[in-house]
Amino acid sequence: MKNRSKLFLLSVLLVLFQPSFAQTKRIIYKESLQDFPNPERGFYIPFGTSTEEFKPLDKDVLLSYRRQPQQPGKASYSFFCSLIYRAYRLERFKKSPIDADFLQKIQNDFNTARSAGIKLILRFSYTDKTHTGDCPDEYKICPPYGDASKPVVLAHIAQLKPLLTKNADVIAVLQMGFIGIWGENYFTDYFGDASMNQLGVIPDSSWHDRNEVLTALLNALPSDRMVQVRTPQIKQRFVKGPNAPVTTLAMSEKEAYSQSAIARVGFHNDCFLASADDYGTFYDYGNSSSKRGPANETLRRYFEQDSHYTAIGGETCDDAFSPQNDCAPVGRAEQEMAAMHYSYLNAAYNNTVNNDWQSDGCMAKIRRNLGYRFVLEEAVLPTKARRGQSITCQINVKNVGYASPYNPRPLQLILRHKGTGALTVLASQTDVRKWFSGPIRWQESFSLPAKLQSGQYELLLNLPDAYASLANRPEYSVRLANETVWEPATGYNRLNHTLTVEP
Incomplete structure (x- = not known):
């Protein structure tokens, strides 16, 4: 456990010194032991x-x-x-x-x-x-x-x-x-x-x-x-x-x-x-x-x-x-x-x-x-960025389940404008079927749209069904096993973090 904390601290320092980051914030998440339904398991x-x-x-x-x-x-x-x-x-x-x-x-x-x-x-x-x-x-x-x-x-x-x-x-x-x-x-x-x-x-x-x-x-x-x-x-x-x-x-x-x-x-x-x-x-x-x-x-x-x-x-x-x-x-x-x-x-x-x-x-x-059960542990996320800029998110997840998802499933980073509620969906290249049992260190860069409205955005994760017929159905989205994260009305998982986008 101590070694993992040291490695994570080192990764935080590396992220802090990346040119694309003006500021970052480290967030700790609390695991939930609640039993709840999740698709296909x-x-x-x-x-x-x-x-x-x-x-x-x-x-x-x-x-x-x-x-x-x-x-x-x-x-x-x-x-x-x-x-x-x-x-x-x-x-x-x-x-x-x-x-x-x-x-x-x-x-x-x-x-x-x-x-x-x-x-x-x-x-x-x-x-x-x-x-x-x-x-x-x-x-x-x-x-x-x-x-x-x-x-x-x-x-x-x-x-x-x-x-x-x-x-x-x-x-x-x-x-x-x-x-x-x-x-x-x-x-x-x-x-x-x-x-x-x-x-x-x-x-x-x-x-x-x-x-x-x-x-x-x-x-x-x-x-x-x-x-x-x-x-x-x-x-x-x-x-x-x-x-x-x-x-x-x-x-x-x-x-x-x-x-x-x-x-x-x-x-x-x-x-x-x-x-x-x-x-x-x-x-x-x-x-x-x-x-x-x-x-x-x-x-x-x-x-x-x-x-x-x-x-x-x-x-x-x-x-x-x-x-x-x-x-x-x-x-x-x-x-x-x-x-x-x-x-x-x-x-x-x-x-x-x-x-x-x-x-x-x-x-x-x-x-x-039974099946997958994803638990957010820690994240290092940007607090400010400019439109058109690349942002990097680093998130530590643990799959405490016996298996990973067996059917394809998208992973999306969602920006939700705090004023208007407008959604910007950034598609990940990560295949969550490879999030096998045990610790997962996910780091990925996303390009913000050049015409993205400035303002404050909530960051959320979405793991919807791969089929368009079900993609907007919360019942078919994956819920993370954390407290104060799940949104039952949307099927999104809150990262409990705000990104400020500047012109």
Whole structure:
């Protein structure tokens, strides 16, 4: 801490001697421990629906999620919610196109989410029913499973593409889905059953079929949106082909955020801390030339490294792995979320696990730290400048969250005239997706417009949504975790500083 203070003092002195600065002021900010909603992160509430019994999203219900603490189901904890999981089960269309009526219902849901200031985690599947029998699977889930063939899946993705493109602004992330029971890419009739009910491995031809579906999903979304897959091996064999070993290297920082396929595939772990390998999440399912087998440590390392740059979420599913899934010091729940960069988790399932975090005392921190949480610490800001002059701002921020934002987001320095209220927006070149967990030293120069009105200006930071349709909606702007900073009416964060602009 002392070293950081010395470094900051040195940087202050350097700034003071820059020619572009006549005067500067150092400001200290106070962290807030308040729980509040922020876009694309936190605990989510699931809303599944189907073609047989469709239930539309309700605007009033969604509005209440952001405004009032929620406590769904058997949860012993409450939270503000800005994310919902929207699952569509397409059981009526296993052998036919999606009809126009159901496509319109999906569009209506997008409209409702947008009007309520909510974003969606999306998944499509064909079945959530299981049946038992005399089959080799250890859980006695037996075929036929009830999903759809590859031609049907690809045709449905083509039908959904216009909707996904049109409504990408309110899509936080799309999960691969489509294949297998629950869309989890495991028990499937058509894409290589990953259980022991058939070959005991996923053959090369099935890996190719899965890759074709994932390619179609990536193509169905704008290039600034990600698709999550259920296991790390699915990404490895998508990027490097069916023969990719579990030792395949994770994505590098250079590859991240490039809008390439490798940069746009994240993970959803739907059995977080449920067993030593999270019920097969970290497992090698083989191929045409190799057997299935354990790969827990290797795939966990891959997940930890790759997740640094992608969208990560999921849910708990079983409390059998207690006390490992509990709070520290006996458990490693927070340690795992931080190491694997979790942005969101399900609040409705499984609360035999989640409720332990409440009773053991770490839930408050988990609520705050899922995803990103930016805290202003110190700033050195100019107090006077002339029109047309370049000003330099130096701000120290700390991301105390487990992850950085996974979708693109502008960063703006806003000058608001104290007399007229006129706004001048100065765009930063900084990519806040690279504001990873830990300390961030942000320094940037901005050119003031040559015709800027003279007078006193408040300085504010704005991190709005990247889409023009949402850019002026405060619900979709990032709130900094500080006292006396947030403006709920505008979505701006006050720097509590005044700049005087002279002619």
